[in-house]
Amino acid sequence: MATTKNLCAQISLDLHQKISEGKEAAGLTTAQYITNLLLEYYEMKENGGNTTMANNSRTMAFQIPEELFQRIKAHLERETQRTGRKLTQREFVLGLIEEALNEAEQQVVENDPEPEEKQPSEDASVSPCEAQP
Secondary structure (H helix, E strand, O other): OOOOOOOOOOOOHHHHHHHHHHHHHHOOOHHHHHHHHHHHHHHHHHOOOOOOOOOOOOOOOOOOOHHHHHHHHHHHHHHHHHHOOOOOHHHHHHHHHHHHHHHHHHHHHHHOOOHHHHOOOHHHHOOOOOOOO
């Protein structure tokens, strides 16, 4: 394990809130999250301002009807009020995708006459952003 040293800094409440939401969404401790942010920053600086896809992330972009977008925004606001924690569009959409894929994969396993040969790999339900235990 690398030798570590403590780093303390006073930051604005707004920035603190963003960091708290980011670390919770990533499922990391504050130390892990801040370390990742700093490593990403210096890596980007070394690459002339370009970020790399070190965590094998991919971007999906698509347009949706305005009515659906407004419904999603309203849902996110209701969930934020209900839970006291901001639910982001990213978290919401990734949650829906993972839930749908898990259900579909489960149906494949249940309907497959030879589950040992065609069963999805153990990593199939883990998003590329999640660390393996």
